[in-house]
């Protein structure tokens with residue numbers, strides 16, 4: 276019974292339901308009732324069709340999920356040969372052309388931009404750039420796809436992402452890795468942990484976490500009652516805005532809201548277009564309905580600004596720099612009167628991650644873990660170690676070790692598998708990182724003990740650089756560089772507490788931190804002192820390399836909203852719960868027992 280509706284409205288609803296049922300039976304016959312609004316009718320028709328066509332006659336459980344097994348790419352291994360073949364094929368076929376994808380339709384505008392290969396500046400792909408009219412078309416299409424997608428039984432939604440993970444890890448592994456290596460400048464191992472392992476993990480573990488969320492139900496029912504909670508998708512569309520540095524993050528920002536029944540407009544990063552487009556194709560091949568994830572490359576401020584201006588904007592899933600996220604947050608706040616709901620704003624942003632070394636640490640481990648964290652993928656991980664605090668009792672040994680190990684680092688293009696360091700992403704990044712190195716060279720309170728050279732004549736190559744400063748507020752100790760530059764501050768070994776306090780306040784970021792000590796009490800004490808300095812905290816391990824399903828990832832302060840990518844916590848941001856109470860017993864009287872005489 277529809278309480279509170281007028282007779283006219285009730286009969287209108289009955290007519291609409293009848294019309295929708297008739298339309299379902301005779302699809303694609305034209306709808307008969309012209310007096311009702313088209314959008315209302317099409318919503319009802321779509322909704323009834325989708326729920327009636329997709330009954331779920333069982334309480335299904337997804338298969339157990341595991342982390343994607345890693346391949347080594349060691350010389351002579353079959354995976355190394357397969358990846359080299361994929362790279363050669365992709366290089367022979369480049370440049371590719373990437374369309375805008377709206378409702379599954381490939382769209383060309385004629386306004387074309389390029390994604391370069393940072394190893395040699397060749398054109399890897401050209402891509403179409405959307406304008407505001409196409410963005411609005413994408414939003415409309417997503418909103419039309421929403422009812423059927425939300426109503427699809429969870430088992431079927433989950434199956435799409437589980438299938439996508441299998442397609443990625445088997446059929447498309449080397450293709451997506453090759454696009455990540457050539458487009459985003461990753462070596463084989465870095466491409467493996469990102470484009471193959473982390474993305475497959477995101478898709479599989481999100482299915483598991485979504486199931487865990489749905490299972491969270493009220494723990495009490497009063498006699499004669501049944502309480503339930505359903506996890507509705509958000510009304511409207513989610514805007515996913517992704518960074519260049521992880522193909523997996525591009526794949527996750529759209530698919531995490533989508534697995535919870537949301538529709539998404541995805542603005543990929545210009546330097547990750549080809550790999551991100553392949554990810555979209557895999558999702559479509561796995562059965563993601565057209566329109567659920569719209570692919571909209573193009574001018575970021577224009578497209579993102581227009582999406583945030585839409586009254587149907589329901590949430591932002593962002594990963595990228597702190598400055599951009601802060602701007603978007605302010606823009607969203609200014610629009611709050613426009614929106615139907617308060618939008619969910621989730622952003623994982625910059626870092627200035629540290630290795631904090633106690634006087635009891637194992638110096639050899641500090642050296643090896645710091646070299647890896649600071650210089651793998653050229654320091655272009657939000658989690659990269661960018662500053663290290665070393666006690667003076669260990670400094671001579673650690674200094675000699677860092678200099679010796681840095682000399683073993685080979686720098687060059689991604690196709691030579693012996694290169695540990697490959698190019699930085701583009702000319703802008705190269706110039707910015709070069710600026711920090713030149714600043715250190717000119718400073719009186721800093722010294723470069725390794726690296727300090729760079730060369731952009733062929734690709735964007737920067738020699739891993741180690742700066743030592745006596746100034747605890749030195750610029751390269753405070754600012755995010757996002758390049759292969761490590762700054763070290765040597766402290767008196769008996770001032771561990773003071774140095775932890777100093778490091779905690781030196782930078783506005785709080786993403787990752789690693790503490791090295793063999794003294795258990797120092798680990799306990801340091802972890803307490805640095806409790807709010809990082810969202811991901813490591814003991815005797817490097818600050819990079821969080822694994823989905825093992826270390827939920829994200830930081831606080833200027834590093835983001837800490838909604839933990841790859842965790843149920845993140846998925847909860849993309850649902851709006853409805854509590855349902857059903858009563859089985861009639862009310863005998865409106866009076867309370869206490870009202871009786």
Ligand SMILES: NC(=O)c1ccc[n+]([C@@H]2O[C@H](COP(=O)([O-])OP(=O)(O)OC[C@H]3O[C@@H](n4cnc5c(N)ncnc54)[C@H](O)[C@@H]3O)[C@@H](O)[C@H]2O)c1
Pocket residue numbers: 516517518519520521524542543544545575576579580594595596597599600602623624625626656657658755757786828829830834835
């Ligand atoms: N915390 C994390 O989990 C995490 C993970 C990866 C990267 N990051 C951060 O991302 C940054 C590197 O990635 P990036 O260079 O792609 O970041 P970015 O901020 O330049 O770009 C991120 C996205 O925002 C878009 N964008 C850029 N300017 C915009 C504007 N004015 N309005 C709207 N959108 C805009 C870009 O096109 C891209 O899609 C670093 O700061 C790094 O720390 C953080």
Ligand SMILES: N[C@@H](CCC=O)C(=O)O
Pocket residue numbers: 520521655656657658818819820821822828
């Ligand atoms: N999972 C990654 C996240 C990197 C972000 O850029 C790590 O922990 O290194």
